[in-house]
Structure formats: C-alpha cells, structure tokens
Amino acid sequence: MPNIKFNLIVSTCENNGMGINGDLPWRIPSETEYYLQITTECKEQSKKNAIILGRKSWEATPWKPHPNCINLILTRSDDLDLSGYPDTYTCKSLADAVQKLEEDEDLKKRVGDVWITGGSTVYKDALNSKHFYRLYHTRIFHPYECDTYFPTIPQHVKRVEDPRIPQGIKEDAGHKYLISVYENLNFNKE
Numbered sequence: 752m753p754n755i756k757f758n759l760i761v762s763t764c765e766n767n768g769m770g771i772n773g774d775l776p777w778r779i780p781s782e783t784e785y786y787l788q789i790t791t792e793c794k795e796q797s798k799k800n801a802i803i804l805g806r807k808s809w810e811a812t813p814w815k816p817h818p819n820c821i822n823l824i825l826t827r828s829d830d831l832d833l834s835g836y837p838d839t840y841t842c843k844s845l846a847d848a849v850q851k852l853e854e855d856e857d858l859k860k861r862v863g864d865v866w867i868t869g870g871s872t873v874y875k876d877a878l879n880s881k882h883f884y885r886l887y888h889t890r891i892f893h894p895y896e897c898d899t900y901f902p903t904i905p906q907h908v909k910r911v912e913d914p915r916i917p918q919g920i921k922e923d924a925g926h927k928y929l930i931s932v933y934e935n936l937n938f939n940k941e
C-alpha cells in the first residue's frame with residue numbers, strides 16, 4: 752500500500768470550471784470555511800497536514816502559506832521566492848513532492864494527511880497516481896465563465912461518507928452547492 756495517500760479537494764461549477772484569470776470565479780464563505788477546516792485539521796496533534804499545489808494556485812491563494820500546514824509548491828523554476836513563508840518548499844514534480852514526503856527525515860515525522868489543492872494539471876497527475884485515495888468535490892449549481900477546468904473524474908471510484916463534510920445541499924451567498932466524497936477503488940491494489 753502506498754504510504755502517501757492523496758486527498759484531492761476541489762470546487763467546480765456546472766461546466767466543470769474551477770478558475771478564471773488566476774482566481775476563483777466565485778466567493779462562497781461557508782465553502783471556504785469548510786475547505787480550510789478539513790485541509791488544516793490533523794488527527795495527530797504533533798503533526799501537520801501537507802498541501803501540494805501548483806505555482807499558479809499558490810499565487811492565487813489569499814492565505815499564504817496554508818495555515819498550520821507544510822506547503823509543497825510545484826514549479827519547474829528555481830526563482831520562486833518563498834522567503835518569509837514557514838514550512839514552505841518547492842518541488843519539481845508531483846513525484847518529487849512524494850519523494851520529499853517519503854524520504855525527508857524531518858518531514859516524515861511531522862506529516863499528517865496530504866491534500867492536493869490544484870490546479871488542473873496537478874489534479875490530473877494526482878488522479879492518475881497510485882497515491883490517489885480520495886476526492887472531496889464541491890459541486891456548485893451555477894454556470895460560471897471559466898478558463899481552467901477540473902479533469903474528468905475517473906470511473907474507478909465509489910461514493911463514501913465522511914462525517915466532517917457538510918451534509919446535503921447547502922445555500923450561501925446566493926449559491927447552492929453539494930459536497931461529495933469519492934474513494935479510489937484501485938487504491939491499495941498493486
């Protein structure tokens with residue numbers, strides 16, 4: 752079984768869109784609150800969750816670094832200035848991020864859950880990885896103009912329950928949304 756389990760988390764609108772002009776197309780405070788809570792809370796108090804995200808998503812994030820988490824930013828560049836951001840590192844690829852989490856003696860002891868928070872190529876790589884464990888998907892019942900899209904959800908998943916997610920259709924700031932959790936049926940199969 753892979754040591755590292757990827758939990759992907761995303762919100763999409765009706766056309767599967769998830770971003771525009773380097774930003775989110777919507778503002779839904781209760782959904783943001785859920786996102787921050789589930790990605791930051793860690794079962795073991797001595798550990799912190801790791802957040803893996805692409806460079807553009809890092810730049811788009813209003814909170815930097817992700818609070819109380821270990822941040823791994825994917826970039827092929829050597830020039831990203833992360834001075835002043837604690838527990839924040841760059842990685843050259845998703846595989847490089849996994850290697851860092853599995854082999855860095857300090858991180859190995861401190862990492863709790865691993866969350867993948869975008870953007871589109873990072874999600875795509877993660878969905879195709881043996882480390883893909885769960886997808887936390889917020890479906891927003893509204894069409895938005897987007898220029899960035901979530902990849903197709905693979906067929907080899909099943910819906911599962913997680914008591915931490917808001918249940919049923921929620922309404923906030925004029926938006927209706929529903930959060931579903933999918934688990935990879937191939938996880939743990941060699």
Ligand SMILES: NC(=O)c1ccc[n+]([C@@H]2O[C@H](COP(=O)([O-])OP(=O)(O)OC[C@H]3O[C@@H](n4cnc5c(N)ncnc54)[C@H](OP(=O)(O)O)[C@@H]3O)[C@@H](O)[C@H]2O)c1
Nearest residue numbers: 762769770773774775805806807808826827844869870871
């Ligand atoms: N709705 C949501 O839940 C959600 C979540 C996340 C993001 N978003 C939105 O999506 C947009 C950003 O996503 P995006 O897909 O355009 O960009 P992104 O994946 O966040 O960033 C792309 C950059 O990340 C680096 N990168 C990506 N994959 C890599 C890999 N495998 N190896 C090494 N580096 C890699 C590259 O950086 P370099 O160019 O520096 O090499 C690439 O240019 C924004 O609009 C954001 O608001 C929405």
